[in-house]
Amino acid sequence: MDWSRYRPPSYDELIQADGQPRASARRLIEYITGLSRKELAERQLAADLAAREMGVTFTVYSEGRNVDRTLPFDVIPRVIPRSEWARTEAGLRQRVQALNLFIDDIYGEQRILRDKVVPRSILKESVNFREQCVGIRPPLGVWAHICGSDLVRDGDGTLYVLEDNLRIPSGVSYLLENRLVAKRVFPELFETTAILPVDDYPAQLYDTLAALSPRPGEQPVIALLTPGIYNSAYFEHCYLAQSMGVELVEGGDLFVGDDDVCYMRTVYGPRRVDVIYRRVDDLYIDPECFIADSVLGVRGLIRSWRAGKVALANAPGAGVADDKVVYAYVPKMIRYYLDQDPILPNVPTYLCDDARQRKYVLEHLAELVVKPANESGGYGMLVGPRSTKRQREQFAKLILARPRNYIAQPTLSLSTAPVVTETGPQPRHLDLRPFVLSRHDIYVTTGGLTRVAMKKGSLVVNSSQGGGAKDTWIVDFEESA
Amino acid sequence: MLSRVADNLYWFTRYLRRAENTARLVNVNSQLQLDLPRNVRFAWQPLLDTLGVQDAFRRLHPDSEGDAGEADVVRFLLLEPGSPCSLLSSLQASRESLRSIRDTLPAESWERVNGLYLWLADNGERALGRRYRQELLSRVVDGCLVVSGMLTANVSRDTGFQFLRLGTALEQADMTTRIIDAGGSGLIRPRVTDDLAAFRAVQWISVLRSLEAYQMYRRQVRQRVTPALALRFLLQDAEFPRSVTYCLDRVESTLPRLPGRKAVSRALAQVQSIVRGADTVALAEHGPKVMMDRIQIGLVALHEALAEAYFRN
Numbered sequence: 001m002d003w004s005r006y007r008p009p010s011y012d013e014l015i016q017a018d019g020q021p022r023a024s025a026r027r028l029i030e031y032i033t034g035l036s037r038k039e040l041a042e043r044q045l046a047a048d049l050a051a052r053e054m055g056v057t058f059t060v061y062s063e064g065r066n067v068d069r070t071l072p073f074d075v076i077p078r079v080i081p082r083s084e085w086a087r088t089e090a091g092l093r094q095r096v097q098a099l100n101l102f103i104d105d106i107y108g109e110q111r112i113l114r115d116k117v118v119p120r121s122i123l124k125e126s127v128n129f130r131e132q133c134v135g136i137r138p139p140l141g142v143w144a145h146i147c148g149s150d151l152v153r154d155g156d157g158t159l160y161v162l163e164d165n166l167r168i169p170s171g172v173s174y175l176l177e178n179r180l181v182a183k184r185v186f187p188e189l190f191e192t193t194a195i196l197p198v199d200d201y202p203a204q205l206y207d208t209l210a211a212l213s214p215r216p217g218e219q220p221v222i223a224l225l226t227p228g229i230y231n232s233a234y235f236e237h238c239y240l241a242q243s244m245g246v247e248l249v250e251g252g253d254l255f256v257g258d259d260d261v262c263y264m265r266t267v268y269g270p271r272r273v274d275v276i277y278r279r280v281d282d283l284y285i286d287p288e289c290f291i292a293d294s295v296l297g298v299r300g301l302i303r304s305w306r307a308g309k310v311a312l313a314n315a316p317g318a319g320v321a322d323d324k325v326v327y328a329y330v331p332k333m334i335r336y337y338l339d340q341d342p343i344l345p346n347v348p349t350y351l352c353d354d355a356r357q358r359k360y361v362l363e364h365l366a367e368l369v370v371k372p373a374n375e376s377g378g379y380g381m382l383v384g385p386r387s388t389k390r391q392r393e394q395f396a397k398l399i400l401a402r403p404r405n406y407i408a409q410p411t412l413s414l415s416t417a418p419v420v421t422e423t424g425p426q427p428r429h430l431d432l433r434p435f436v437l438s439r440h441d442i443y444v445t446t447g448g449l450t451r452v453a454m455k456k457g458s459l460v461v462n463s464s465q466g467g468g469a470k471d472t473w474i475v476d477f478e479e480s481a
Numbered sequence: 482m483l484s485r486v487a488d489n490l491y492w493f494t495r496y497l498r499r500a501e502n503t504a505r506l507v508n509v510n511s512q513l514q515l516d517l518p519r520n521v522r523f524a525w526q527p528l529l530d531t532l533g534v535q536d537a538f539r540r541l542h543p544d545s546e547g548d549a550g551e552a553d554v555v556r557f558l559l560l561e562p563g564s565p566c567s568l569l570s571s572l573q574a575s576r577e578s579l580r581s582i583r584d585t586l587p588a589e590s591w592e593r594v595n596g597l598y599l600w601l602a603d604n605g606e607r608a609l610g611r612r613y614r615q616e617l618l619s620r621v622v623d624g625c626l627v628v629s630g631m632l633t634a635n636v637s638r639d640t641g642f643q644f645l646r647l648g649t650a651l652e653q654a655d656m657t658t659r660i661i662d663a664g665g666s667g668l669i670r671p672r673v674t675d676d677l678a679a680f681r682a683v684q685w686i687s688v689l690r691s692l693e694a695y696q697m698y699r700r701q702v703r704q705r706v707t708p709a710l711a712l713r714f715l716l717q718d719a720e721f722p723r724s725v726t727y728c729l730d731r732v733e734s735t736l737p738r739l740p741g742r743k744a745v746s747r748a749l750a751q752v753q754s755i756v757r758g759a760d761t762v763a764l765a766e767h768g769p770k771v772m773m774d775r776i777q778i779g780l781v782a783l784h785e786a787l788a789e790a791y792f793r794n
Contacts (some may be wrong), residue, residue, distance in 0.1 A: 229581050238584040248584060253485050265484040265794040267640065268740050 001032050001040055001425065006418060008427040010155045013078050013417040024081040024477045027193055031186075032076065037424065040075070043185045044420050047075045050181045071174055072468030074419040075185050078430065078450045082196065082476040088151070088159060088434075089444045091344030094334060096147050096436045099164060099321045101337040103143040106320055107133050117336045118329045121353065125404045126326075127374045128167070128319030130282060132289055136306055138315045139212050142438045145313040146205070146277075148172075151344075151432045151448070153415035160347045160412070162431065163327060167319040168279050172435050173236040174469050175449040176201060176243075182471035194476040196446045201435070202243035204443045205277075209246075211439040212311035213274040220274040222246040223264060225254070227280050227296045237279055251280070256300030262310040275311045276301075282316045324373045324407045325351060348410055352403040361408040362399065365392045368408040370399070385411055414459055417470065419452060429453045431461050432472065447472035482640045486585060488792040489578045490641050494632070494648035496575035497594070501625035502656040502691075503532075503568045506663070507558050508618040509691040511611065513683070514551075521680060525554035531663040532558070532566050552609065560605045568621065569605060572598045587635050590628055597624040643735040647787065650735075654728035655780050657692060658773040661715055664688030665708070665769040685711040692723045708765035716759055725776065729753050732783070742790035745783070752779030 008015060014025040021029035032040065051073050080088075105112050106123070113120045123129050148169025150162045179198050183190055206222070213220035226237040228250050241248035249264060254273065256262050263270035278285060284294040289302040304310045320326065328349040331342045350357040350368070361368060370382040382395045399406045416427035434448030450470040451461035461467040506528070514523040526549050529535045538557050542549065561567040565574075576598045583591045601621060608617040629649070636642050664684055685706050689695040698706065698714050701721070718724040732749055755775055764772055 242584055247483065249483065250485065250581075253483050267482045267484055267487045267791040267794065269794055 001035050001037060003029070003033065003425065006425050006427065008416045010413040011153055011157050011415040012427060013080075013153070013415055013430070014076075015418070022079070022081075024475045025079040026477070028077065028079060028189060028473075031189055032425075040420055044075050047073050047181050047185045050184050051177070071463055072454055072466075073178060073181060074428075074452060074454075074468055074470050075182070076418050076420060076425070077182055077186075077471040077473045078417050078432075079473045079475050080447060082474055084159075085447065085474045087343065091161075091342070092149060092434060092436050092444050093442045094338065094340060094343055095149065095161065095164070095330060096144065096438055096442060098330065098334040098337050099147070099166065100142050100144055100438055102326075102333050103166075103315075103318055103321050104137075104141045105337075107136060107143075107317060112333070112336055115336070117332055118326075121404070122323075122325060122329070123320075125373075125402075126320055126323055128282070128317075128322055130317035130320070132302060133315070133317035136315075136317075138305075139214075139308075139311055140439060143315040143318040144321070145208055145212070145315075145438050147436045147438070148433050149436065151434065152347075152412060155413040155415075157415075158345065161330075161344050162347060163324070164322065164330070165433075166314065166322045168281065168314070169433070169435065170233040170236055170279075171433055171449045171451075172201060172445070173239040175435075175445065175447075175472070177239075178449075178469055178471040193473075196474040196476065198446045201445055202240065204437055205240065206244045206246070208437045208439045208443070209244075209275045209277055209311075209313055212313060214308055214311060215274055221264075221272060222275045222277065223249045223254070223273050225249055225251070225276050225278040225280055225285075225298075227251075227284070231279070233279065240277075246277070251294075251296045251298050254298040254301070256298060256304045260300070260304045260307040260309050262298065262301060262304045273310060275313065277313050282319060285312075285316060322374075324349070324371055325353070325404065328407060347412065350408040352399045352406040352408065358399065358403055361406075362396055364408075365395060367411060369411050370395050370406055370408045373405050373407060383411065417450075417452065419454065419468075419470075426456065428456070429459050429461070430470070447474045484792050484794045486582050486641065487644045488788070489582045490585070490644040491648040491787070491792070493575055493578040493582070494629075494645045495652040496571045496578065497625055497628060498649050498652040499566065499656065500568055500571035500575060501622055502653070502660070503558060503566065503571060504618045504621040504625075505693070506660055506691050507555060507568075508615055508622070509687050511555075511614055512690075513687040515611075516683070517680075525549055525551055527663050527666045528558065529554060531659045531666065533659075534564050534566050537561075537564050555614075556609055559608055569598075569601055572601060572621075585641060587631065589635075590631050593624065593628050593631065597621065597628075600624075640739065643738045644791075646735050647732060650728040650731040651780060651784060651787075653723050654725045655777060657715055657723055657725050657728070658776045658780075660688055660691050661712065661769050662773040664691075665764075665773075681708060682706055689715070694721060694723060697721050709762045712759075712761040712764050712769060716756055716761065725756050726753075729756065739791065742786070744786045745790050748779070748783040748786040752776060752783055755779050 003015070003019070006015060014022060014029060016022055048070070052070050102112065112118050144166040146169060148165040148171065150165070151159050152162045153159050175198060209222050210220050224237055224241040224246055226234060226248060228234070231237070238248060247264065253265055254262055255265065262273045262276070264273050280296050283290045285297040286299065286301040287294045287297055288299045301310070302316065305312050327346065328351055331346055334340055334342045350361045352358045352361055361370070365382070366384045366387070368384045372380045382391060414429040414431070416429055418425035419428045430450055430452040432448045432450055435445045437443040450472045452468050452470055453459060453461050454466055454468045510528065517523055529538050529549065538549065541557065541563070542553055557564060557567065559568045562570060564570055576594050579586070579591055579594055604617065607613045632645055636645065664687065685708050686695060689698050689706065689711055692715065694715060698711065701718070702710055702714060704710060714721065715724055717726050719726055719730065721727055729749065729752065736746060759772055
């Protein structure tokens with residue numbers, strides 16, 4: 001495999017600016033260099049077949065038909081040195097701990113608002129703040145038991161947190177399956193390189209859920225609540241339920257009795273459920289409490305949760321910290337609740353609600369990325385350097401009309417890694433989503449899900465828009481002699 | 482075992498078995514029609530009646546008074562999306578039941594059922610002409626049996642498996658009575674009544690063939706086919722797996738593996754006693770229709786008892 005024409009536009013995860021492999025990736029690059037283009041293509045084909053056999057799919061609903069698509073997988077792994085990962089992991093622990101303290105505070109005493117570290121106006125227009133959750137004290141004080149934070153690397157090599165997903169983050173099944181595929185494709189490298197394992201996640205997730213049971217000391221009954229077969233992440237729901245050995249349920253399988261206890265309908269009769277890992281959005285989870293005509297949820301579930309008869313993960317209302325305005329305050333939260341300096345930096349963020357920052361944003365629209373505070377999936381954004389004058393004028397109007405609803409960030413030049421293409425290895429942009437589990441302690445996945453834009457120059461890594469994935473190796477390269 | 486999962490397991494095999502029997506029924510009758518001399522008319526109409534879809538058919542073909550033509554009936558029985566009993570609808574319903582419980586059965590069963598459905602949806606039109614009909618329907622029958630074989634060979638005999646067995650057994654019992662009913666109500670109408678007796682035998686052989694029972698009948702009964710003997714074989718034989726008695730015995734054998742429910746045992750005993758008490762000689766004489774209706778009503782009651790006991794908790 002020839003690397004002489006490999007020209008990354010920005011920071012590359014495997015190759016240095018001088019064209020040499022990074023120390024952590026040296027063994028991998030040497031190995032791939034030793035393969036012919038045909039051999040590499042064969043490995044890629046083997047990986048595609050393996051993924052299809054394992055049924056690694058996501059569901060796309062279009063033209064009234066449901067299609068299971070295989071997530072594109074690129075065989076060249078992304079490599080992160082263990083020393084860098086240790087620091088990142090510590091940064092994630094710190095961050096998620098602070099976020100959980102924040103959510104608990106917001107639904108409790110609201111100290112952080114009283115002390116004016118975060119302005120009270122933050123709750124105004126927060127679409128994910130749930131009035132119904134005020135005063136509730138979930139077990140262990142934890143609201144976001146499962147968090148997926150998106151990390152991106154800028155041109156100078158700095159790793160930033162781009163956003164925190166505290167509602168129902170998905171993708172962990174791909175992380176686990178990608179490793180199985182990579183092992184089939186590069187067994188030799190796993191023998192000679194110290195690649196840290198990732199397969200502990202289902203057991204860790206089970207422990208996280210079991211720790212929430214309202215009946216400690218007894219074998220907890222745990223269920224994963226899915227919106228059903230038409231949900232794009234249904235594969236993941238099946239995968240996690242099976243690998244944890246818990247029941248996969250839909251809303252209709254559950255009911256809440258007059259005793260406020262949540263039950264499953266089984267052929268043996270009703271059976272009590274202690275913990276629900278819900279993959280249904282807050283607003284659909286209980287027609288008694290939120291959207292009244294939702295058929296995905298369970299009537300009375302919030303009542304049962306309030307009464308402490310069933311535990312919900314993540315807790316309803318946890319999304320309040322998912323907001324991009326709240327995001328801007330996370331470094332302050334870390335200082336406020338933990339009295340520590342943030343380990344992982346935020347992308348600098350301008351809040352349009354603040355007059356001075358708004359003025360700066362309006363004057364620099366051509367350089368900035370403007371995002372709505374509560375959208376996800378990259379919708380409703382303005383990418384300054386790629387925008388037209390008319391789009392900028394339109395966004396200036398939108399910002400002035402609803403300043404709370406917009407934030408702006410400098411345009412980052414996302415890092416790249418090589419992917420296999422017909423013309424040899426080509427650089428493609430990527431990000432990283434580690435998953436963080438919170439209970440008495442905090443667990444962070446080893447690495448995370450690396451999502452990669454398969455199209456040249458594209459910054460969009462979402463699977464729904466043609467993005468793919470890579471295996472992520474945390475490598476102890478000093479040990480792997 | 483979640484009630485919803487049990488419900489879907491049951492309907493998955495029920496619809497699969499329905500599809501297989503429908504394919505067989507159309508196939509055998511298409512063959513029979515080819516064997517008949519010109520002065521004997523073959524009526525497709527009774528097939529609609531016995532499958533209980535005459536009203537749905539009439540709605541689509543309001544001008545077909547009494548005598549529906551082959552093309553319309555075959556299309557309706559095989560491909561009509563609006564009929565709950567058409568071959569394509571049955572396969573689709575089987576697939577949809579399976580879709581939401583894919584994680585509980587071996588992955589290959591989903592692949593096969595999904596593949597069979599998509600193949601029929603793409604190629605079904607070809608079966609409407611006589612030229613390819615047999616080939617195509619045989620392929621559907623084979624496809625269904627491959628899935629049944631996979632389930633038998635590869636699925637653990639746990640609670641869920643009992644629901645797979647129940648679905649197959651109830652559907653086969655029901656389809657057997659419907660196919661008997663079709664045969665007994667005169668698919669063949671000779672123009673000269675003298676020929677009637679001769680063609681009745683042909684007709685009952687075709688009924689046995691529709692249920693893949695002809696060879697087993699010959700081996701076991703060792704007599705030429707008469708309506709009364711054929712009826713006894715299909716209703717009361719304890720060893721032939723598509724006989725009503727055998728299917729009900731299978732239902733009985735699953736019950737000890739499930740949480741006990743008196744209403745289920747009661748409903749089963751009731752339909753068993755109807756079948757046991759059937760006088761096949763009299764049925765051959767006066768036509769099996771009323772008796773088949775009674776058995777079908779008993780099977781509906783049994784299904785209701787099962788649904789109440791296990792699916793609607």
